[in-house]
Amino acid sequence: MSNYPYASQVQLEETGDTLVIRLMGVWVLDRKAPAFDAFVQHGDLRDDINEILLETKNLEDWDSSLLVFLNQAREWANKRSIGFNCDCLPDGLGRLMLQTQSAVDSRTEAKDPEGEPGFAEEVGQGTLKFLADCSAFASFLGEIVISFFRLLVGRARMRWVDCFRAMQDTGPMALPIVGLISFLIGVTLAFQAADLLEEFGSEYYTPAFVGLAMVREMGPIMTGIVLAGRTGAAFASTIGSMKVAEEIDALQTMGVPPVDYLVLPRVIGLSIMTPLMVIYSNALGILGGMLVSLVKLNMPIQTYIQEIFLNITATDISSGLLKSSAFGMIIAYAGCLRGMNCDTSSTGVGRATTSAVVTSLLLIIIFNSLFAVIYSIYKI
Helix, strand or coil: CCCCCCCEEEEEEEECCEEEEEEEEEECCCCCCCCHHHHHHCCCCCCCCCEEEEEEEEEEEECHHHHHHHHHHHHHHHHCCCEEECCCCCHHHHHHHHHHHHHHHHHHHHCCCCCCCCHHHHHHHHHHHHHHHHHHHHHHHHHHHHHHHHHHCCCCCCCHHHHHHHHHHHCHHHHHHHHHHHHHHHHHHHHHHHHHHHCCCCHHHHHHHHHHHHHHHHHHHHHHHHHHHHHHHHHHHHHHHHHHCCHHHHHHHCCCCHHHHHHHHHHHHHHHHHHHHHHHHHHHHHHHHHHHHHHHCCCCHHHHHHHHHHHCCHHHHHHHHHHHHHHHHHHHHHHHHHHHCCCCCHHHHHHHHHHHHHHHHHHHHHHHHHHHHHHHHCCC
16 A cells, blocks of 8 residues: 555555555545655656556545546556556546546547648638538528528518618718718829829819729728728627527517528618718718819819819719729628627637628729729720
């Protein structure tokens, strides 16, 4: 028997190449219990044993301190490829040992024993993820289209009050940031145009440059970027939080389609408000250009406004508004998609929010290029 001064006693007995460990006494946390590593350090274990057999004798009471001792013994045996036999332990203790072993095995299997994946594996995983994203994009778009047709025939479970609330959150609440950025963009465009055109004696074309750039490109794009970072992220985080809280599952249980109730109001609201926000953005951008023209070029305000109306047509304005409406749908679509598909955890909501912004910006740039090609072909 071991000579350690513990209420928990351990008896070691060697039978051939098998080491029998008998556990006795009281093994509780408020009593000092031995550690298996102490036997190894004192040289009580031979190196030529092939199996460890665990038994109990007069074991009065035990708790997790005994499990710690047994797990240390099992870990020591596994490192040396020694058999570990705990069949003779009491049923309750044996079941706990099996459960802890299963937990350790699951954590071990979750780790990648081969280290970082190779280039070919990363390419394959990226390709599969891209195909899965394309499938999710198409499926979610189809659900929105079906939901919209249900709305047209009066069978959608959408509340218009939710649509009006989405319009308020994406419109008036975003006016300050959209106005500031648009005004500064107009100032920047005017300075750049004035410096460039002044070399050719054509600085009076600055209003035309600023106006056309704002209504056709910069107004819709900058408004879309701001709404993607503000509204698209909010959609993803809100719907993602509802998914984590199992509120979306509750809607499905009650027979309410989540796309009708959560997605459709946001898509409609943002697609309506984005063109209005673009009109406001265009006005602030042109105002910024007017300030620069007045200060830098000494151009009268009446002349600036006259040049704006002479060079900007209704086609220019409508082309920008058409793009902006598409951008609004894209932002709402990407935000709701990432929110509906996020993981049910707090980190999953964060990743969904980030992914919504990135997806929105990417789609805005892609569709803006497509609109530019279409407008060029049809001379719009």
